[in-house]
Amino acid sequence: MASEKTVETTGALGWIDQRFPLSSTIKGHLTQYYAPKNFNFWYFFGSLAMFVLVLQIVTGIFLVMHYKPDAAYAFQSVEYIMREVPGGWFVRYMHSTGASMFFVVVYLHMTRALIYGSYRKPRELIWIFGVGIFLCLMAEAFFGYLLPWGQMSYWGAQVIVNLFSAIPFIGPELAIWIRGDYVVSDATLNRFFAFHVIAIPLVLLGLVAAHIVALHEVGSNNPDGIDIKDHKDKYGRPLDGIPFHPYYTVHDILGLAGFLIIFMAIVFFAPEMGGYFLEYNNFVPADPLKTPLHIAPVWYFTPFYSMLRATTSDFTWVLAASAIIGAALTFLRCKGLAKFAWPIALVIVAVLLRTIDAKFWGVVAMGGAVVLLFFLPWLDHSPVRSIRYRPGWHKTLYAIFFINFIVLGYLGTQAPTDAFNLMSQIGTMIYLAFFLLMPIWTVKGAFKPVPDRVVFHAH
Amino acid sequence: MIKKLLSVIALTVACVTAQAAGGSYPLDKAPNRLTDQAALQHGAKTFVNYCLNCHAATSMRYNKLRDIGLTDTQIKENLLFTGEKVGDLMKIAMTSADAKAWFGAPPPDLSVIARAKSVNAGPPGGDYIYTYMRTFYRDTTKPTGWNNLAYPNAGMPHVLWERQGPREYTSVVVHQVTKNGQKQWERATSVYGPEGYWTTTTEPMPNYTGKATSGHGFKALDRDRSMAYDNEMANLAAFMTWMAEPVQQKRKQIGIWVLFFLGIFFVVAWRLNASYWKHIK
Numbered sequence: 001m002a003s004e005k006t007v008e009t010t011g012a013l014g015w016i017d018q019r020f021p022l023s024s025t026i027k028g029h030l031t032q033y034y035a036p037k038n039f040n041f042w043y044f045f046g047s048l049a050m051f052v053l054v055l056q057i058v059t060g061i062f063l064v065m066h067y068k069p070d071a072a073y074a075f076q077s078v079e080y081i082m083r084e085v086p087g088g089w090f091v092r093y094m095h096s097t098g099a100s101m102f103f104v105v106v107y108l109h110m111t112r113a114l115i116y117g118s119y120r121k122p123r124e125l126i127w128i129f130g131v132g133i134f135l136c137l138m139a140e141a142f143f144g145y146l147l148p149w150g151q152m153s154y155w156g157a158q159v160i161v162n163l164f165s166a167i168p169f170i171g172p173e174l175a176i177w178i179r180g181d182y183v184v185s186d187a188t189l190n191r192f193f194a195f196h197v198i199a200i201p202l203v204l205l206g207l208v209a210a211h212i213v214a215l216h217e218v219g220s221n222n223p224d225g226i227d228i229k230d231h232k233d234k235y236g237r238p239l240d241g242i243p244f245h246p247y248y249t250v251h252d253i254l255g256l257a258g259f260l261i262i263f264m265a266i267v268f269f270a271p272e273m274g275g276y277f278l279e280y281n282n283f284v285p286a287d288p289l290k291t292p293l294h295i296a297p298v299w300y301f302t303p304f305y306s307m308l309r310a311t312t313s314d315f316t317w318v319l320a321a322s323a324i325i326g327a328a329l330t331f332l333r334c335k336g337l338a339k340f341a342w343p344i345a346l347v348i349v350a351v352l353l354r355t356i357d358a359k360f361w362g363v364v365a366m367g368g369a370v371v372l373l374f375f376l377p378w379l380d381h382s383p384v385r386s387i388r389y390r391p392g393w394h395k396t397l398y399a400i401f402f403i404n405f406i407v408l409g410y411l412g413t414q415a416p417t418d419a420f421n422l423m424s425q426i427g428t429m430i431y432l433a434f435f436l437l438m439p440i441w442t443v444k445g446a447f448k449p450v451p452d453r454v455v456f457h458a459h
Numbered sequence: 460m461i462k463k464l465l466s467v468i469a470l471t472v473a474c475v476t477a478q479a480a481g482g483s484y485p486l487d488k489a490p491n492r493l494t495d496q497a498a499l500q501h502g503a504k505t506f507v508n509y510c511l512n513c514h515a516a517t518s519m520r521y522n523k524l525r526d527i528g529l530t531d532t533q534i535k536e537n538l539l540f541t542g543e544k545v546g547d548l549m550k551i552a553m554t555s556a557d558a559k560a561w562f563g564a565p566p567p568d569l570s571v572i573a574r575a576k577s578v579n580a581g582p583p584g585g586d587y588i589y590t591y592m593r594t595f596y597r598d599t600t601k602p603t604g605w606n607n608l609a610y611p612n613a614g615m616p617h618v619l620w621e622r623q624g625p626r627e628y629t630s631v632v633v634h635q636v637t638k639n640g641q642k643q644w645e646r647a648t649s650v651y652g653p654e655g656y657w658t659t660t661t662e663p664m665p666n667y668t669g670k671a672t673s674g675h676g677f678k679a680l681d682r683d684r685s686m687a688y689d690n691e692m693a694n695l696a697a698f699m700t701w702m703a704e705p706v707q708q709k710r711k712q713i714g715i716w717v718l719f720f721l722g723i724f725f726v727v728a729w730r731l732n733a734s735y736w737k738h739i740k
Contacts, residue, residue, distance in 0.1 A: 037739055079518035079570060082704070089706045246735055254732040257725040264721060268714025275579035283575035283703075285568070413579075458740050 029216055034241030035248055036222035038454040042112035043220075044255030045105050051256060052102045053208065059095040060197065067147065069193035071186035074149035075285040093271040099141055100277040101263055103300035106134060115398060117385025118221040124377040126218070129211040131373045136204045138301070138370070143196040145298065146189060150282030155295045157184045157192070163308070163366075166359040183288055224454050225385025231453060240454045276413075294415050302412025303405050304366045307431065309416060310424035311362035316353045318429070319361065323350035326436070333439075365428060372435050379438035384450050391445030397434065404430045484608045484675070486582050489589035492697035493708060499527040502698025505691055507538045507549075509618055510569060513558070516549035518570035519702055526705055527698075562614050573696075573703035585700040592692045595620065596628035596677070597655030604655055608675060623688040624681035625653035631674040633664065653680060 007017040016022050027033075066085050068077040081088035110130070113119055119127035146157045161184065165175040180187035219229060219241075228238040242248075272278040276299050281292055297305050311319070323346045330342035353361060387395060408427040411420050492498035503524055506516075521534050522545045529538075531545050539545065541552075549570075558565035576584035587609060594608035595617035603616035617623070628651040635642050644667040651657040679685030701707070 076518060082706070083518060083523070084520075089704075089710065242739060247739065250728070250732045250735045254725075254728040257721065257728040261718060261721045261725060264714065264717050268710055268717060271710075272574070272577070275577060275581075280575055280577040280579065280584075283571040456739075458737075 030245035030249075031243050033216055033244040034228070034238050035220045035244050036228045036238075036240055036454055037242045037247075038222050038224065038240070038456040039220075039248070039251070040223055042108070042116070042223070044252065044259070045109035045112060047252040048105045048255060048259050049102070049109055050208070051259070052098050052105055053204070055094060056098045056102065057201065059091045059098065060201075062091045063095055064197055069147065069190055071149060071189050071286070074147060074189060078148045090267070093267045096278050097263060097266050097271060097273075099144065100273065100298070100300065101266075102137060103141070105259075106137060107300075110134070111402065115387040116221055116223055117225045117380065117382070117387075119377045120221075120225075120380065120385050121377065122218045123215075123221060126211060126214045127377055128374055129207050129214060131370070133204060133207045133211060134373070135370060136200055136207060140196060140200045140204065141298070141300065143192040143200065146184070146192045147196065148282055149189065149286045150279075151284040151286055151290070151292050152279045152282040152295070154184055154286035154288070155292055156297055157188065159295055160297075161188075163359075163363045166357060166363050168356055168360065171360075185288075221385065222454055223386060224388060224451060226450055226452075226454065228454065240456070296413050299409060299413060302410070303408040304369055304412075306408040306412040306424040307369050307428045308362040308366040309412070310421065310428045311358055311365045312421070312425075313358040315425050315428075316358050316361055318425070319365075320350040320353040322429075322432075323347070323353065329440075369431060372432075376435065376438075379435055380442050381439050382442040382447075384447050386450075389448040389450050391447060393445060394442075397441065400430065401434045404434075484590070484594065486586040486590045486609065487593070488582070489585040489696040489700075490693045492693060493701060495697070496528040498694040499698050499701055500524075500529060501691070502694035502696070502701075503527065503529070504537065505695045506569075506698055506702075510695075511549055512551065513553060513562075513566045513615075514569045515551045516570045516702065517568055519549045521545050521547055521549065523705055527701065564614055566615065569699065569702075571703045573700040583700065584703065585696040588699055589692055589696040592619070592695065593623075593689060594675075594677075595623075596626065596651050597653060598651060598657075599655035619688070622684070622691065624679060624684035626680060626685065627652055627678040629676045629678070631676075633667070633669075633672045635671065 005018050007014055007023070009017045009023055013023065017024070063081065066077065066081045066088060068074060078092070081092050083089075085091075113127065113130070142157075142160060146153045161175055161178050164178060165171040167174060176182060178188075179185070180191055222228065228240040231239045233239055266273060266277070272280065279298065296302065327343035327346035327350070330346065331339060334342055382390060382394075384390060387398060404427050408424060408431070411424045411427065414420055492502075521538060521543065522531060524534055524538070525531070534545050555565045573584035573588060576587040591607060591609040591613075595605050596608070597604060598606035600606075601612065603614070605613070605615075605617045605620075607613040607615075607617075630649045630651075632647045632649075633644065634647070636645050637643075644664040645661050646664055647659055647661045649657050649659040704710075
């Protein structure tokens, strides 16, 4: 017989610990996982995202018990849940509010990462898993939005799937393959249901696990963007670190209490949130023969939707010119192979921008705006992580970026006009320039001295 | 560059305000009678008697009307006419295919119409129903003989016209016309009589400097009937708002308790957090 593992625990717990790393997991991830003690308001949103994920899964399970993924019954079955299933309305409102609040929480979580440089070395993989989670979340929201089978569900799906038909050569067949029909239909509803309840949630959970494992491997960043592991006591514990449990568990419970007050106020008093969380048009059953006058996605997609609409044929001239300028810049600044590879690639992009239909580039702009985030750890060359120690004008740039993102979001909810279109084009350029010019602007300016130890004021 | 940006912003503001000013017919505010059971019951009676012949409400069961204070017996005696059971859904005999052939488009299901007709960050659907039902006017050029201000060229005739009584509709439009190659302002006043025939008189406005406007007015020829009808429609709008989400009043009542509990929970969580963190220096 193999020698038994020696464990400190006794009794039932000892029995388990000999066979399963229970105590050591609790220690490693909770009671002896040291997190910086200077977390602020922004650090609530990670645990809140986790809470909303669980809420969506649990409410989702109950909704699936009563929902019928069939074009003839889907709309009716949602109303059945709202009226006849005991507590069904509560579960459904939690799920619909949860979808929007998931994005609120995740956008704030990402903002935190941006302003404190949480994506910088050694946390690149945490960030990459995180962007993967964001992508999954968008897919999950998109697939789920078709299920109530209202007019906006139907035509939103129609518009987004049609985007794929803009891809050269394979596009039209690809769109049919995705829909399983020539238009969005029962076949589409069934497969979107499968993606929404099985495929995407599985990937999402895997990515969330990877996100947390990676985080606990390298430890959390903090508002000062400095490493707490540089100063340890004689037991090897970071001087500025405190055990996650109990300090941050009680802290996060407080955050959760505040969040729940807002969340439940929406669920009970404004579940439609003025038509932005539950769109009024979606109370009209899907009608393939009646196209709504104004099709807009739900608010959390609208910044990216604006970028899609901004990419007109005229605008590809601006993008192509930017690519040429980029080619010149990379030629001047890069060394070695990159000195030629980047300029050539960018010139090819510039040519393609004017040869392929603008609709395709709209799709690329929309997708690219998200994919760009994956490269953030390598775009930011700033010597400090946190915005606290960056030059003042960096803060202005960040402020412009965030305001611009909100403006793009607003424009995406509105019917297009010439002025709005020009504004979204300017907004798209600001968004792209903010990230793509990072290698240049993030190293410039007078950085403030970074403190040795975290800045902390006792509560 | 800055100037250009500023002009874009100025233009945006101008557009938004123009949108807000223009657009569709301004909706009248429906009185809020969601907590008035008598009004809701009266609305239910109007709905079942008049609407529920061409329109269905297939998400709604008759016995759900218990929630607005009706008993099964009352429902059976007053609202069921053709052998339905009290637990049945509010369906109609007309098939969708027939409806399409007869009306051009099947009349929409009304279960959630009050929610569907709400406007983003704007008036609730009840206001639309209240206005729509009260802005019909006789117009002999339309197939049904009726037209509507809230929903121009509506496919539905004014089913309840007898309850509203005869009315005269006057539209006053101030607009620019080209006469002898010159643009000039004029006011066109059209009066639609109770039979649907109309007369239009125009008068030039040489000194006018404002914008194009349009105004509408109704004159009830039977004032008592018209006022009773307004009241009836307010009840109908309230009922349909209730029907779109029967749980809405209960939801708010529960919500107050939930928030009360969460408020206490927040205080407990706050003090718990503080007692742990007081040791962290």
